[in-house]
Amino acid sequence: MAEHDLKPATVTVGGRRLAIEDIVAIATARRRVTLCGDPSWRARIQRGADLLRERLASGATVYGVTTGYGDACVVDVPMELVEALPLQLTRYHGCGMGAYLSDEETLAVIAARLTSLAYGVSGVRPVLLERLADLINHRVLPRIPSEGSVGASGDLTPLSYVAAALVGEREVSFDGALCDARDAWTTLGQAPLSLAPKEGLALMNGTAVMTGLACLAFARAEHLTRLACRLTALATVALDGRAAHFDPFIFDAKPHAGQSEAAAFIRADLAGRPDTPGHRLQDRYSIRCAPHVIGVARDALSWIRRDVENELNSANDNPLIDPDSGDVYHGGNFYGGHIAFAMDALKTAVANLADLMDRQFALIVDDKFSNGLPRNLSGASRERAPINHGFKAVQISSSAWTAEALKLTMPASVFSRSTEAHNQDKVSMGTIAARDCLRVLTLTEQVAAAHTLATVQAVRLRLALNPATRIPAPLRTFIDSVSEASPFVDEDRPLEADLRALLARISGRALMKGGRAHD
Template identity: 35%
Template sequence: MITLDGQSLTFSEMHKFLFESEKVSFTEESMKLVQKSREAVEKIVAEEKVVYGINTGFGKFSDVLIGKEDVEELQLNLIRSHACGVGEPFPEIVSRAMVLLRANALLKGFSGVRPVVIKRLLDLVNAQIHPVIPQQGSLGASGDLAPLSHLALVLIGEGEVFYKGKRMSSIDAFSKEGVFPITLTAKEGLALINGTQAMTAMGVVAYLEAEKVAYQAEIISSITIEGLRGITDAFDEDIQLARGYKEQVEVAERIRSYLNDSYLSTKQGELRVQDAYSIRCIPQVHGATWQALNYVKEKLEIEMNAATDNPLIFDDGEKVLSGGNFHGQPIALAMDFLSIAVAELANISERRIERLVNPQLNDLPPFLSPKPGLQSGAMIMQYVAASLVSENKTFAHPASVDSIPSSANQEDHVSMGTIGARHAYQIVANTRRVLAIEAICSMQAAEIRGKEKMAAATRGFLEKGRKIVPFIHSDRVFSKDIENMSEWLRKEDIFFDKKGITELQA
């Protein structure tokens, strides 16, 4: 059971929640803070004080006063009018993350919602009821208004959900689980939608998958080193320490561990003096990606526990302040950085694929073909990798450098962070496919060299991988192989890090 308090949600807990369907609850102390902030809102409504979002309009309408008899209608109208999302829905796992993150933010006690709102959000994820939320339509400041409005629609019994593998109306899913919709009261609609949880949820899922891809890139590139009879001296610890980047040192250490007992890798001068950069510079390039991943993780962990709505309630209601915590710029920049860093894993992987298949760059059969000329072998697999890499370059254009004013120029600078997060997620998926192609080619090359000469760790990967993609004895429809390998890499039980070395050898 994961217990939320608005302050301490971790990536480890998010991993359990997203991939192991861990249930969620809340601390009593955090709910006491929620209750206090709610009492402050009710006092403001009763005394008819003018406070943005409680008894005023929104955005450019912030100067329009709303009577206390209309505050519930104000919130309902807000949710319905702002539910303008378009396009394909976010993956269900992202929707699940979004609901949890919104609940965690409200548990900080700065938002003025009733406890029942948070309890209902947690009811949804514990019952595996996930809102259908269109991906397009957020500017990433005033928060993720459109996506989160679709989330809020579900709470009031409108909108659609994913439930037990089916897409249906929220009311139908509620009836199956004994969950009841709620009526939003003063400030609650605004508190639900004025936040960065769409970009953060997408970012969390993208990061978790990117981390796995980065580890997998190391074991796969180690097999490539064997297939190309690469030189391991370039991974010597002294070289890495001489530069001083911790992540570079760690990448080289893991690759040395993978290749420790290999009879296919070579030493400096044995076959050649130096390898190409795509082999020799793996610690430097992959290590720099890890530096970016560490930065992204740090920003996401802060945002996972952040109050991002407006206004915020402090000092038991004595201070109600309008600010800009809904602005997604910190996550927008992090997502652009994630996109660039992961795209580079694909860039260098594609160059290794080229070295595996190009007969001018190795002494292997041309394109790893069983019968060169009659059979094309891996020729077009490299084309696919090149296409995916080029597509990544367009997705990696930073979304955060763009801004378009909205709400009659009241909201005159926005982050576009949700676009950045969506692009990062797509880049991770593309990069996994590039690595799947490298895995297929490197396994073929290493096995041509002699499976019995491989290191224990890399041979362990190959033996498992051969259950997914067989040795290429003749041309076949390689699209299926690429997708099967990619899906295998995506699965949660295939996670190659330091702890995974023993498993690979087993």
């Protein structure tokens, strides 16, 4: 039996509100999904599909069912072609380009689409939801190109690859290899799905790609804020700085919740450290004002969670069908404006974390500002010091990653383009914003990996200078954890492998213990 068939933990979809952590667990911890077992929920889903059939039988006009799509909504589709229309939609949108989404990203996308359709107003059959669950549980993962969505009318082109996988077309990743989707279904003992009227549109006309990516981005950003707090505490020790900068009196006097929370994290990591004025009465801004920088991101995460989870738990296709009254509503819930703005904001807040960490890094490697630490944090002996350069090159690379992250903060949401014969004449660009945010997160995690290695080296050098230096328990545990994978740098050595190993722990939210990451 394949490994993915052995996971016991499940996330229930349908009849309940999902959290970001549920999507992240499905995507990163490979949690299985199960559909709601309440018969009334399943009956409601079926009722929507039955009502759509009834409207078709009565000769009613329904967008995307008896009409063409988009600007072609004025084109009537003959009844004998209505059943063929959904498959046509999936096929002509098979024009994505760019890098393929990772397995984790693909799982998050499918989970987001399943959650939206389980809301119960999309007019799809229960079997469609079951097959989406099969994609997750059996890890039949469509290869989804990342580029080609303008974020309204939803993520049409990338989601066409999910629809295509269900009908047995295009390539999927299955059991560790690429194969035709039809072959994967054959292996599972099932026939590809035949889409009913509107089901192609329901699968594709939504915000699942940007929303799934936003869930992953949120979790990584939250972890980074906690790591930035810890690295600030470490840098304070390394620089022989002042814990008094994080006293609660200061933050009670300016009561931004995220700022106070960040200060509390730093304060906890410095607990027990004596606060005698050291080399300076006031540490430089990148240390003293760190809670004010990190706090912006912490506060942003609160409303970003609200907006992402609202989008996740919404019906965001068109048209919508009231399964109780049978009324059909034509609207624009596929517009991804809230996700677009949230991701534009988050990438800016995260890039500021990169800048903060890079500035702290610059202080500790520079012997003019590091309060007695060796130049470039070199651990070489006095005799070998002239030819050793420690973390000089790592800091240069960190500066490059920071610059690239800052460059990418240009908001995507303001770059709406009129497309599709001016039917889609105002679009969200939400998926581009989400992709940008993920790239900024990767760059910032690279900065964090570099800063982590450097601050751990710096604290160990501080201890060598002054063995009486007080290292609070949380920081000592953290130092030991990092040092196990990356030993003290005495003689220069390539650090790429150390950085990559640490980056994997950071991007997987495994470096900080006690955070909100769900494994």
